Amino acid sequence: MELGLIGYPIGHSKSPWIHQQFFDQTGIKGSYQLIEIEPSQFEQKIKQLKRSELAGFNVTIPYKEKIIPYLDEISCDAEQIGAVNTVVCRNQRWHGYNTDGMGLVTALKNSFPTLFTGGKAALILGAGGASRGIYYALANENLAAISIANRTISRAKDLLALNQTQVRGNALSFKEAEENLFQFDLIIQTTSVGMTPEFDQQVIDLSQLKKGTVVSDIVYQPFWTALLKDAERRGGFVHHGHEMLLYQAKLAFELWSEQIVAVEPALANFS
Numbered sequence: 703m704e705l706g707l708i709g710y711p712i713g714h715s716k717s718p719w720i721h722q723q724f725f726d727q728t729g730i731k732g733s734y735q736l737i738e739i740e741p742s743q744f745e746q747k748i749k750q751l752k753r754s755e756l757a758g759f760n761v762t763i764p765y766k767e768k769i770i771p772y773l774d775e776i777s778c779d780a781e782q783i784g785a786v787n788t789v790v791c792r793n794q795r796w797h798g799y800n801t802d803g804m805g806l807v808t809a810l811k812n813s814f815p816t817l818f819t820g821g822k823a824a825l826i827l828g829a830g831g832a833s834r835g836i837y838y839a840l841a842n843e844n845l846a847a848i849s850i851a852n853r854t855i856s857r858a859k860d861l862l863a864l865n866q867t868q869v870r871g872n873a874l875s876f877k878e879a880e881e882n883l884f885q886f887d888l889i890i891q892t893t894s895v896g897m898t899p900e901f902d903q904q905v906i907d908l909s910q911l912k913k914g915t916v917v918s919d920i921v922y923q924p925f926w927t928a929l930l931k932d933a934e935r936r937g938g939f940v941h942h943g944h945e946m947l948l949y950q951a952k953l954a955f956e957l958w959s960e961q962i963v964a965v966e967p968a969l970a971n972f973s
Contacts, residue, residue, distance in 0.1 A: 703732035704755050705958060708747075708769075709762035712738050714898060714923050716972070717760060720948060723968040724955040732757075739765070748772050758790045758958040760951075763894060766831030773798040782864060783838045785831040788954040799957055802832055803839025805950025806890070806920070812949075813941055814916055821846035822887035825879060827905050829857040832920060833892040834864065841865045847872075849886075851879035851906070876906050883910035889933075891919040896927040904929040913937035920946050944972050
């Protein structure tokens with residue numbers, strides 16, 4: 703079974719290692735390759751992939767929304783989200799899914815079992831492709847409020863429009879988020895800020911962070927982002943990006959292989 707990842711840049715990706723763990727678990731013979739596509743070559747490369755023998759592929763920054771017009775079918779969830787991170791290639795047709803949000807929610811529940819009890823408030827930093835799946839999944843959990851902060855507030859407002867539940871929330875600038883940080887019990891950083899090689903940067907200042915707030919950063923290289931270091935110094939509970947990566951990968955592999963796999967072995971050996 704031939705699998706892969708499309709995005710730009712993706713040289714840092716741990717996905718080949720992760721999916722090799724799942725190949726080993728299931729006994730399926732296959733490979734997972736990195737398919738880096740420069741933005742100017744996107745359409746050309748996608749047409750080439752259509753003629754390939756891939757059984758499926760993941761989609762990462764900046765193509766989670768751009769891939770949609772090239773799909774033959776899309777799941778109801780992914781259609782609502784407006785972003786796809788997993789494509790299943792079957793019978794010469796491409797089927798799009800989104801495992802990002804459920805991957806993160808599952809990872810958070812595993813690390814913080816009481817997080818989604820008691821009507822807590824969450825803040826999402828960023829309104830790009832990854833944040834869409836995360837917001838959609840969070841809106842179906844037991845949260846009192848979910849706000850979204852973004853450099854362009856109109857994109858945050860567009861994302862809030864995905865909400866089909868009664869969960870309230872506001873669209874904020876990053877400055878407004880900084881000033882009101884004490885209101886939140888969960889903060890999820892979904893941008894690429896702080897990713898290697900710009901590992902000394904963080905998207906907002908955490909001086910108003912409430913002690914005991916869970917701070918999750920979906921960036922996993924470096925393992926300790928500047929944001930997570932800052933959160934720990936201020937008494938927050940940190941949640942590393944590799945956990946979401948592993949759980950969304952598990953869900954994707956199960957779509958491709960139609961077999962159940964376990965995250966725990968890869969989680970224990972991740973580096």
